[in-house]
Amino acid sequence: MSAIFPSDTPQHIGLDEARAIVQALAASRARPTEPIAAESAVGRILAQPLRAPHALPAFANSAMDGYALRAADLPLTGEQALRLIGRQLAGTAPAPAVAPGTCVRVTTGAPLPSGADTVVIQERVRVEGDAVIVGAGTAAGANVRAVGEDFAADDEVLAAGRVLDPGALALLASFGIVTVAVHRRPRVAILTTGDELVPATAVPGFGQLRDSNGPMLAALAAASGAEVVAVRHVGDDAQATEQALRALAVMADVLLTSGGASVGDADLLPQLAQRHGRVHFWKVRIKPGMPALAAEIESALWFALPGNPVSSAATFLTLVRPALRHLAGREPPSMLRAALTHAIHKRHERAEFLRGSLDCGTDARLQFSAHARQGSAQLSGLAVANSLGLIPEDARELAVGSVIEVLPLPELWP
Ligand code: AMP
Ligand code: MG
Numbered sequence: 284m285s286a287i288f289p290s291d292t293p294q295h296i297g298l299d300e301a302r303a304i305v306q307a308l309a310a311s312r313a314r315p316t317e318p319i320a321a322e323s324a325v326g327r328i329l330a331q332p333l334r335a336p337h338a339l340p341a342f343a344n345s346a347m348d349g350y351a352l353r354a355a356d357l358p359l360t361g362e363q364a365l366r367l368i369g370r371q372l373a374g375t376a377p378a379p380a381v382a383p384g385t386c387v388r389v390t391t392g393a394p395l396p397s398g399a400d401t402v403v404i405q406e407r408v409r410v411e412g413d414a415v416i417v418g419a420g421t422a423a424g425a426n427v428r429a430v431g432e433d434f435a436a437d438d439e440v441l442a443a444g445r446v447l448d449p450g451a452l453a454l455l456a457s458f459g460i461v462t463v464a465v466h467r468r469p470r471v472a473i474l475t476t477g478d479e480l481v482p483a484t485a486v487p488g489f490g491q492l493r494d495s496n497g498p499m500l501a502a503l504a505a506a507s508g509a510e511v512v513a514v515r516h517v518g519d520d521a522q523a524t525e526q527a528l529r530a531l532a533v534m535a536d537v538l539l540t541s542g543g544a545s546v547g548d549a550d551l552l553p554q555l556a557q558r559h560g561r562v563h564f565w566k567v568r569i570k571p572g573m574p575a576l577a578a579e580i581e582s583a584l585w586f587a588l589p590g591n592p593v594s595s596a597a598t599f600l601t602l603v604r605p606a607l608r609h610l611a612g613r614e615p616p617s618m619l620r621a622a623l624t625h626a627i628h629k630r631h632e633r634a635e636f637l638r639g640s641l642d643c644g645t646d647a648r649l650q651f652s653a654h655a656r657q658g659s660a661q662l663s664g665l666a667v668a669n670s671l672g673l674i675p676e677d678a679r680e681l682a683v684g685s686v687i688e689v690l691p692l693p694e695l696w697p
Contacts, residue, residue: 466612508611542590
């Protein structure tokens with residue numbers, strides 16, 4: 284155990300314990316909501332259930348191009364001649380009422396003329412002058428979209444926590460809802476640390492490399508429903524780091540730092556967390572990403588992630604993303620289960636996240652193949668992986684076909 288933290292600070296904890304702490308921390312926070320215009324709400328999360336303000340369809344209408352008539356006039360066998368008394372197109376003025384022995388020409392979506400209760404499709408009739416000769420075979424009430432068959436008034440249309448995707452936006456528009464209450468996006472600030480880092484625009488000098496975690500974490504946060512309010516960098520300097528931490532913590536709900544979280548000479552973050560924050564855990568028995576630290580600083584949640592790019596990505600996905608999703612108003616991302624395409628021999632005592640490919644096998648089951656390059660500094664692992672496969676802490680030998688949990692990498696949707 285490290286002497287940095289008091290003995291009651293959870294250290295070297297298991298993945299499940301770390302996740303439970305993160306979940307509790309996230310759940311203890313307010314999730315503010317805000318009204319926004321429906322037209323700019325794509326991707327946002329609905330804060331309250333949406334109930335239908337009226338029935339949908341709001342009026343009975345024809346599902347087909349054809350003739351509206353009374354079911355009582357349908358022939359059981361043979362044919363029946365009806366007098367054509369008008370036309371009702373979608374969006375035109377009301378046609379005359381359909382009396383016994385008459386019919387009205389209708390198009391798809393046209394309001395059902397009063398008196399009519401059935402539409403015969405145009406392929407089932409012959410038109411001779413103003414007579415419409417209707418054949419047998421149409422059921423009473425056919426081809427009519429009834430009032431409320433989609434939603435009755437006051438039905439729940441969308442549940443709270445629903446992503447406002449294109450289908451949801453179509454529903455809002457159908458009900459004339461132009462303003463909608465959504466969860467405010469959690470504000471995320473990112474601080475990358477390391478004397479060796481230069482921005483992507485610079486040419487690295489001796490021993491330097493470009494900061495890839497800044498853009499990666501910003502994209503991961505955005506893909507988890509967050510608003511990224513700052514992406515900054517500091518060198519391995521305690522005073523500069525402390526200043527940056529404080530400045531970012533007051534503008535963010537969640538602060539992410541990258542690098543300096545372990546026990547190396549330049550690893551300043553654990554001491555700073557102990558001095559200026561409230562530490563909830565340090566070091567999780569996972570590979571990659573063991574040095575991850577969770578704390579609070581000012582009113583922000585703070586995750587200190589390790590600097591190795593793959594460690595940073597894996598700890599974000601397993602620890603930070605569930606918290607962001609909760610703050611954004613969503614359920615935690617669900618793990619899938621997939622069969623291994625190859626055997627695993629694990630020698631260490633940590634849970635391991637393997638970068639790999641999740642796909643559907645010929646037996647229609649999900650399968651997971653770990654990629655060859657699993658180094659925590661190897662960006663090639665991120666170039667082709669679509670998921671992380673979780674090998675549990677206590678597993679050592681897993682045969683082909685063993686079922687493991689797999690976490691799909693987020694697409695650009697929260
Ligand atoms: P650290 O966690 O600070 O000890 O860094 C571990 C490794 O990750 C080192 O090789 C760093 O150079 C590298 N690293 C740290 N931060 C970044 C970053 N923002 N982008 C790319 N690599 C990084
Ligand atoms: Mg460093």
